[in-house]
Amino acid sequence: MLTLEKDDTATPVVGIYHESQKNPKKPSKMVYFSHHVDDDRSNTADAEGVLHLHREHLKKKNLVNGEDFSEVCKMLDDEVEPDQNHPLRAPYWSIRDAYERFLQREMYLGDEPEYRFEHNFSRKKDDWVGTMSLIGNSGSGKTHHLVQMLLRYLRATPDAEKRPIIYLSPEAGIDKTLEPLRDKKWSMWYHPIDTSEEGLKKKGKDAATYFQTEIMQKLDAVGENSITCWDDFPDSAPSLVPYLEQKYNSSLRVARHRNMGVISLQHTYAGGRKTSQSLQSNRHITFFPRSQQARTIRFLTDHLQLGVTEAKALVRRFASLDRYMTISMFSPVCIFNSKYLHLL
Numbered sequence: 001m002l003t004l005e006k007d008d009t010a011t012p013v014v015g016i017y018h019e020s021q022k023n024p025k026k027p028s029k030m031v032y033f034s035h036h037v038d039d040d041r042s043n044t045a046d047a048e049g050v051l052h053l054h055r056e057h058l059k060k061k062n063l064v065n066g067e068d069f070s071e072v073c074k075m076l077d078d079e080v081e082p083d084q085n086h087p088l089r090a091p092y093w094s095i096r097d098a099y100e101r102f103l104q105r106e107m108y109l110g111d112e113p114e115y116r117f118e119h120n121f122s123r124k125k126d127d128w129v130g131t132m133s134l135i136g137n138s139g140s141g142k143t144h145h146l147v148q149m150l151l152r153y154l155r156a157t158p159d160a161e162k163r164p165i166i167y168l169s170p171e172a173g174i175d176k177t178l179e180p181l182r183d184k185k186w187s188m189w190y191h192p193i194d195t196s197e198e199g200l201k202k203k204g205k206d207a208a209t210y211f212q213t214e215i216m217q218k219l220d221a222v223g224e225n226s227i228t229c230w231d232d233f234p235d236s237a238p239s240l241v242p243y244l245e246q247k248y249n250s251s252l253r254v255a256r257h258r259n260m261g262v263i264s265l266q267h268t269y270a271g272g273r274k275t276s277q278s279l280q281s282n283r284h285i286t287f288f289p290r291s292q293q294a295r296t297i298r299f300l301t302d303h304l305q306l307g308v309t310e311a312k313a314l315v316r317r318f319a320s321l322d323r324y325m326t327i328s329m330f331s332p333v334c335i336f337n338s339k340y341l342h343l344l
Contacts, residue, residue: 001037001104002343010034013328014336019114025123025156028115031107031341033332043103047073049111050103051095053317053340058098062091069095105343110321116338119284119326121153121261125161125225129261130283131252135269135295140288141323142265143177146229153227154186162189163261164222168215168244169231170196191218195236195244207239219247227261234266234274245274252281269299279303286326289319296325304333304344314342 002013011034015027048070051058059069072088072095075081082089109115121129134142150165169175172192181190193215200210219228228251233244248264255262262281269275269285279285287296293315300311304327314335318325322337334343 001034001043002107002341003032003034003043004029005034006030006032007034007036009036011332013332013334014117014119014341016109017116017118019116024118024120024152027118031117033334033343037104045103047076047095047099049108050099050106052110053106053108054098054102057313058095062094064088064091072096107341109339117336117341118152118338119149119336120156121149121227123153123157123161125163126259128256128259129163129227131255131262131278131281132284132286133264133266133269133275133278133282134286134288135266135292136288137267137291140291142286142288143175143231145286145288145324146263146265147177147181150227150229151180154189159188164189164191164226165229166191166193166218166222166226167229167231168193168195168233168236169229170194170199170233170236171231172196172199175231191222193218195233195240197237200237200240207237207243211240211243215243216247224258224260227263230262230264232265232267234271249273249277252277255281268295283330284326284328286324288324289315290323293319306344 003010010032013031013033016029016031017024018028021028051073055069059065064072068088068091072092075092076096076099082092086092109117134146136142154162165181167178167181167190169178169192172178172194178192182192195215200207203210203214205213230244230248233248234241236244248262251260251262254260264278266275266278269279287299289296296315297308297311300306300314301308306314315325318335318337318340321339325335325337328334328336332343334341336342
């Protein structure tokens with residue numbers, strides 16, 4: 001179950017942050033997953049709040065109106081069971097089953113606008129920051145999302161603990177979304193690498209020489225304990241792509257052992273050899289459902305074995321609450337955005 005109480009078996013899932021925390025060093029609260037389910041540790045919340053996101057679906061399923069639904073929720077809060085002849089007896093048990101399930105497997109912050117779920121990199125250099133892919137169309141917000149994560153990390157982490165950030169992109173010098181990272185105060189840690197055709201021409205080098213001197217030397221010099229970002233590398237200079245693909249895939253395999261964060265931005269998860277390794281190795285995958293609902297639904301059905309109806313409902317629910325949805329691929333497998341956390 002999901003809980004805010006930590007025990008010996010609890011696994012951290014995601015932090016909850018308050019709007020007053022501009023450069024948060026630690027969350028206000030941490031959400032944990034625990035296998036211990038007992039009355040003393042179980043979650044408590046008003047039924048209408050827990051069922052808010054499912055209200056319309058449950059009304060249709062149980063053929064009740066808003067007034068009847070509220071009455072059932074009141075009975076749940078008061079721990080009153082309807083008698084044998086009560087007209088809401090059948091809807092009560094159906095809605096109670098949903099309430100008990102969602103109480104343990106979901107958290108919703110929509111009614112608390114000052115709080116948000118937020119995924120941040122660890123500030124401790126010895127902690128592994130993980131591997132991650134952000135998948136979306138051009139303009140979906142994936143670069144902005146990553147830049148904000150990197151900025152939060154840089155602002156919250158002491159200089160002695162900051163990791164070098166290597167950013168490979170065919171638009172490393174011209175992408176306006178990266179402008180905040182080009183600030184002089186981050187120059188000691190932010191290292192952009194141009195992988196475009198123009199970059200090769202400016203250096204006057206062939207692909208093999210450019211890869212060795214401009215990319216591999218930097219990766220080898222600061223690879224361990226670094227955060228390496230691969231931004232749309234399939235759109236790099238065509239002659240460079242085979243080298244980048246091989247290095248990206250090999251980096252994923254050894255990332256944990258070298259304490260290296262590997263993050264990629266992709267247009268699709270169905271990119272053949274360019275993305276197949278990431279689907280097996282990624283700790284987190286972030287989609288942007290407002291611009292790619294069908295693709296996100298297909299991922300949930302193909303890779304997480306959700307039913308089509310359930311996947312559609314989930315994606316539409318997340319899209320209505322925020323621009324992104326992050327899937328934690330390691331146990332516990334869950335999906336979250338800034339306002340909603342759902343345990344699969």
